[in-house]
Each structure stands twice: as structure tokens, then as C-alpha cells.
Amino acid sequence: MAKILIFTAKWPFSNNEIDGGSVTVKQYIDILSKHHQVDYLYLQKRNDEVLENLDGLTNCEIVDGSYLDYNTYNGLSENKFEIRLRNIDYNNQLIKSRIDKYDLVIIVHCLQ
Numbered sequence: 001m002a003k004i005l006i007f008t009a010k011w012p013f014s015n016n017e018i019d020g021g022s023v024t025v026k027q028y029i030d031i032l033s034k035h036h037q038v039d040y041l042y043l044q045k046r047n048d049e050v051l052e053n054l055d056g057l058t059n060c061e062i063v064d065g066s067y068l069d070y071n072t073y074n075g076l077s078e079n080k081f082e083i084r085l086r087n088i089d090y091n092n093q094l095i096k097s098r099i100d101k102y103d104l105v106i107i108v109h110c111l112q
Contacts, residue, residue, distance in 0.1 A: 002036045007095060008108040009043040009065050011051055021109035028106060029056045039102070041094065063094060 012026035032038050033056030040057050043065025054060060067087050099105055 002103040003039070003101060004032055004036050005039050005041055005098060005102045005105045006032075006108060007041045007043075007091075007105060009045060010109050011042060011049070012054060025108050028108070029054060033057065041098065043091075 006025060006028055008021070008025050010021035010025050012022055012029065029038060029040070037058045038056060039059040040054065040061065042051075042060065042062045044051075044062050045065050047066075051062070067083065067090075095105060095107075
């Protein structure tokens with residue numbers, strides 16, 4: 001049974017956003033968890049976000065993703081893509097510190 005890590009800034013069941021990214025990660029979980037061990041690494045954008053339970057996951061890890069919030073872009077820079085570039089090292093480190101445990105890592109909608 002393969003071990004798969006899904007790394008994303010989208011929560012499949014969110015009362016704040018339902019869009020293509022949320023639907024995509026829900027479909028990945030539903031399909032892959034039938035035959036594989038699926039872990040979830042979630043960049044949480046806001047501490048007050050309501051996170052409903054996810055079925056099909058072996059493990060769910062929630063890490064700080066508050067820098068992804070578009071509301072912070074204007075205060076830090078007029079160019080949101082500069083902000084994204086500054087956060088590449090953080091996201092890379094999250095993956096690099098975990099990648100050896102998995103057969104496959106799927107990155108979905110992390111704004112990078």
C-alpha cells in the first residue's frame with residue numbers, strides 16, 4: 001500500500017470557500033484513500049477557520065499558512081507574487097522534512 005502526502009492550502013469542507021481547489025482535494029482523498037494510505041498537510045490560512053473532519057485520511061497535519069491570506073498582501077507588498085516568492089523556502093522546507101516518508105507527494109493549490 002503506497003503512502004501518499006497531499007500538501008495544500010485548501011480544505012475540502014470549508015465554510016469560507018468552496019471552489020475548484022477544495023473540490024479537487026476532496027476528490028483526491030476519496031479516490032486515493034480506497035487503495036492507499038493518505039496523509040494531509042494543510043496550510044491553514046486563518047486560526048478562526050472551521051475545519052470539519054475528513055474521512056479517508058491516515059493523518060492530518062495542520063501548519064501555519066496565514067501568509068497565504070490575500071488580505072495581508074497590501075500591507076506587505078503591492079505585488080502578491082513577490083509575497084509568494086518569499087514563501088517558497090517555507091513551503092519547500094515543509095515538504096523536504098517529510099518527503100522521505102512517502103511514495104508520492106501531491107501539491108495542490110499552494111499558491112506557489
